[in-house]
Amino acid sequence: MEIMDKPLTKNIRPDRAFATLADYESTGGYQGLRKAIAELQPKDVQQWVKDAGLRGRGGAGFGTGLKWSLVPLDNLSQTRYLVVNADEMEPGTFKDRMLLEQDPHQLIEGMVIAAYAIQAQRAYIFLRGEYHLAKLRLEQALLEAKSKGYLGEHILNSEFSLEIVLHTGAGRYICGEETALLNALEGKRATPRAKPPFPLVSGLWGKPTVVNNVETLCNVPHILHYGVEWYQGLARGVDKGTKLFAASGRVKHPGLWELPMGTPIREIIEQHAGGMRDGYTLRGFLPGGASTDFLLPEHLDTAMDYEAVAKAGSRMGTGAIIVLDDQTCPVKMVLNLEQFFAQESCGWCTPCRDGLPWTVTLLKDIIAGKGCIEDLDTLAGLTRMLGPGNTFCALAPGAVEPLQSALKYFRADFERYIAMERA
Amino acid sequence: MNGQTEKFEGLSLTEIREINAEMSHYENKTAVSIEALKIVQKHRCWVSDPCLIAVAELLELSPAQLEGVATFYNLIYRQPVGKTVIHYCNSVTCWMLGGEQVGESLCRHLNVELGEMSADGEYTVLPIVCLGACDHAPVAMVGDKLLFDVTEDAVNKIFKR
Numbered sequence: 001m002e003i004m005d006k007p008l009t010k011n012i013r014p015d016r017a018f019a020t021l022a023d024y025e026s027t028g029g030y031q032g033l034r035k036a037i038a039e040l041q042p043k044d045v046q047q048w049v050k051d052a053g054l055r056g057r058g059g060a061g062f063g064t065g066l067k068w069s070l071v072p073l074d075n076l077s078q079t080r081y082l083v084v085n086a087d088e089m090e091p092g093t094f095k096d097r098m099l100l101e102q103d104p105h106q107l108i109e110g111m112v113i114a115a116y117a118i119q120a121q122r123a124y125i126f127l128r129g130e131y132h133l134a135k136l137r138l139e140q141a142l143l144e145a146k147s148k149g150y151l152g153e154h155i156l157n158s159e160f161s162l163e164i165v166l167h168t169g170a171g172r173y174i175c176g177e178e179t180a181l182l183n184a185l186e187g188k189r190a191t192p193r194a195k196p197p198f199p200l201v202s203g204l205w206g207k208p209t210v211v212n213n214v215e216t217l218c219n220v221p222h223i224l225h226y227g228v229e230w231y232q233g234l235a236r237g238v239d240k241g242t243k244l245f246a247a248s249g250r251v252k253h254p255g256l257w258e259l260p261m262g263t264p265i266r267e268i269i270e271q272h273a274g275g276m277r278d279g280y281t282l283r284g285f286l287p288g289g290a291s292t293d294f295l296l297p298e299h300l301d302t303a304m305d306y307e308a309v310a311k312a313g314s315r316m317g318t319g320a321i322i323v324l325d326d327q328t329c330p331v332k333m334v335l336n337l338e339q340f341f342a343q344e345s346c347g348w349c350t351p352c353r354d355g356l357p358w359t360v361t362l363l364k365d366i367i368a369g370k371g372c373i374e375d376l377d378t379l380a381g382l383t384r385m386l387g388p389g390n391t392f393c394a395l396a397p398g399a400v401e402p403l404q405s406a407l408k409y410f411r412a413d414f415e416r417y418i419a420m421e422r423a
Numbered sequence: 424m425n426g427q428t429e430k431f432e433g434l435s436l437t438e439i440r441e442i443n444a445e446m447s448h449y450e451n452k453t454a455v456s457i458e459a460l461k462i463v464q465k466h467r468c469w470v471s472d473p474c475l476i477a478v479a480e481l482l483e484l485s486p487a488q489l490e491g492v493a494t495f496y497n498l499i500y501r502q503p504v505g506k507t508v509i510h511y512c513n514s515v516t517c518w519m520l521g522g523e524q525v526g527e528s529l530c531r532h533l534n535v536e537l538g539e540m541s542a543d544g545e546y547t548v549l550p551i552v553c554l555g556a557c558d559h560a561p562v563a564m565v566g567d568k569l570l571f572d573v574t575e576d577a578v579n580k581i582f583k584r
Contacts, residue, residue: 089553089555090553091514091515091516091552091553091557092515092516093555093557094555094556094558096555128555129496130498130510130551130555130564131555132567132569167448167458168458168461169457169496170457170461170496170497170499171497171498171551171552172495172496172497173552185454186453186454187453187454187455187456187457187492188453188456188492189491189495190495190496205450205451246557248558249516249519249520250519250520254558254559256558290514290515320557322557328519333519336513336515340514340515340552346495
């Protein structure tokens with residue numbers, strides 16, 4: 001049954017129209033919320049999501065139920081916040097936009113259930129400023145949900161109340177980092193915060209705060225409605241549920257598909273995306289957005305599971321595959337990526353602020369024929385210096401992933417530029 | 424030209440009303456900074472120095488603090504821009520599939536450099552990071568509207584009224 005195979009996208013139509021409240025309800029919408037509120041305690045909801053094995057879809061893959069369970073629930077009068085990270089800006093990634101534009105109620109239901117699970121009284125949607133259509137549709141859906149008692153005071157005649165505030169950003173990649181996002185919501189420059197304390201304990205305005213990705217929350221209603229066992233049965237690999245996977249670049253049919261977790265990369269690129277365009281061959285790919293390591297055609301049989309992709313030497317990230325063809329220069333592609341990261345660095349910590357522009361300068365020199373072979377060592381050194389543990393947040397470590405793997409897999413391309421100069 | 428030489432006579436009542444309405448959703452006035460700048464920009468296309476100072480006063484912030492916020496975000500304009508800003512994506516997938524050429528073509532049509540206002544004050548062209556529509560690369564955003572699979576023809580169409 002289609003509906004049961006593709007819970008996240010069952011209401012999504014090819015014409016970019018959106019599911020109204022009536023459409024959403026007609027395919028089981030808000031049944032998960034009804035069950036949660038009528039039959040389950042907040043702790044039970046956390047446990048269901050934990051048992052289902054849902055992991056965060058924003059890139060890091062942290063267990064969602066576990067995250068919720070770390071929020072202190074002891075004093076019920078205390079303020080807690082739920083924040084939705086809808087600041088999709090990872091180059092190559094276009095999954096949340098579709099969920100927001102075409103089935104906004106799915107997110108709203110997921111939010112109300114999550115807020116109930118952590119007993120938050122207010123939730124914010126931090127929406128990317130450029131997503132204008134998503135804003136209009138969310139505004140309409142929020143009104144609809146409120147008018148039917150799914151949102152607002154005494155939701156479904158229970159003791160639970162929730163206000164959802166739609167906040168639109170003003171554009172900056174770093175806002176996707178959860179603590180930077182909280183600073184942006186507080187009206188400040190979006191610089192990351194030192195952790196600990198973690199937002200779960202001290203987040204928005206110093207209160208316990210859960211930050212979840214859009215796609216993560218869209219899974220929640222279905223887990224509640226159809227159950228843990230059903231959810232686990234959706235997957236083909238180790239991780240549970242379905243995932244939105246995408247492919248872009250010179251493939252025949254770039255697009256976005258909801259597929260079981262654990263789907264092999266080969267199937268996504270060759271079947272769903274139709275393989276390479278005529279006249280092009282596959283040289284490599286970034287499996288999960290701009291901040292993931294390159295993989296090669298020999299890795300095509302890797303399953304899209306967090307650990308499997310890590311074992312192959314990269315990260316599943318957002319699940320958005322960016323394809324490198326044989327006629328695109330990998331050195332220039334890496335320059336484009338590093339220019340992006342250098343521009344979007346918030347400038348808060350020195351390695352990132354100074355290191356990323358340095359990689360850009362070196363790459364530009366190499367491409368201009370002004371490089372020397374030692375530059376490759378300098379670049380490799382920078383990938384280590386900007387790696388995990390040396391910076392406040394994950395921006396720089398992510399930024400150097402495509403660079404370090406390009407140096408490993410496409411070294412000959414770098415050397416060719418340098419040799420050209422010699423000649 | 425647009426607003427730059429006009430005399431600033433304070434924020435309009437509409438702007439103040441819209442900014443105040445936002446305050447109920449947040450714990451303090453600081454949190455409204457970004458919304459407030461966006462509101463002013465919606466009415467005036469960009470945020471001039473006197474506007475910034477007026478918003479800072481309204482939110483009880485120092486102008487320097489608000490300036491720090493205004494200059495941090497890509498979509499707050501501290502220089503005059505045309506009535507419609509055209510953003511073309513220059514991130515990786517669009518770059519691979521001709522995004523840079525779209526930018527060049529836009530500038531050529533308007534006879535402007537990036538960031539410059541067209542002579543009639545109608546348009547400004549700026550690059551932007553991934554717009555989240557990579558399956559339709561190259562992508563641009565004209566005002567609020569996303570434009571998919573941007574070709575030379577599509578660029579022509581933008582300016583044909």
